[in-house]
Amino acid sequence: MPELPEVETIARGLAKRVTGDTVDSVWLGQKKEPLKSSAREIAATLEQARIAAVRRMGKHIVFDLERNDVGRVRPTAQWIVHLGMTGRLQVCEPQAEVVKHTHAILRLASGRELRFVDPRRFGRLSVARTADFDAGGFEPLDVDLDRFLGLFRGRKTPIKSALLNQKLLRGVGNIYADESLFRSGIRPRRRAASISREQLGRLFKAVKEVLREAIALGGSSISDYVDADGEEGFFQLQHRVYGREGEPCLVCKTPIKRVVIAGRSSHYCPKCQK
Secondary structure, eight states, X not given: OOOHHHHHHHHHHHHHHHTTOBEEEEEEOSOSTTBSSOHHHHHHHHTTOEEEEEEEETTEEEEEEEEEETTEEEEEEEEEEEOTTTOEEEEEOTTXXXXXXXXXXXXXXXXXXXXXXXXXXXXEEEEETTSOOOOOSBOTTTOOHHXXXXXXXXXXXXXXXXXXXXXXXSSOOHHHHHHHHXXXXXXXXXXXXXXXXXXHHHHHHHHHHHHHHHHHTTOOXXXXXXXXXXXXXXXXXXXXXXXXXXXXXXXXXXXXXXXXETTEEEEEOTTTOO
């Protein structure tokens, strides 16, 4: 599933390509799973709306929409896209082949089309008429140290599970939780409440560092992920523990271990992480 760096990369790419364009018409497929709002509501909200901005909120891509209302342009709504595991947003020429598993096509005033493709149909499309969508949790790149410490203090769940809790930090997923815990020297099974202030301070810095590095490299292409231009990311070449079970630690040469925590694989170095 695309995590914060992948979604940020896609949102930035889309912002460059479709901001300022207007949605002329909307086509939605017959599959109901991707539609969190009704097809009628999505079409009515999008058609004739101008895309004022595209941004990321947690793991969601938010299109801010506005309309010309009696000569006055005003923000009116938002189109919210969650990519799920295999979702993609592609800007295409209208003559481009409509590939299998295309669930939405927005025809733009520029003549191009914005298409949502999702083979596994775990992605979700919705609209917010009041332009006040909130993904919950705190943005890990914006949260300050005191707030970060407060999120985990006293929690009895494993620190890995707490990092994945979108009600606490939004956007952090499996890959970047593992990489952040490695850099901060903390084992993923450690109870959050048992971690000292100093260790949480290291984790605070590591989370921001890992996410910023991953964004700079366009995210991690592990499975189906590509950016808005169809290009893969490169941060997977920098993974120090994720997906490296049995391989030597890049610091101490100890074989990387994998454990399952709350149904999710977690990778760590048994020597570097305590």
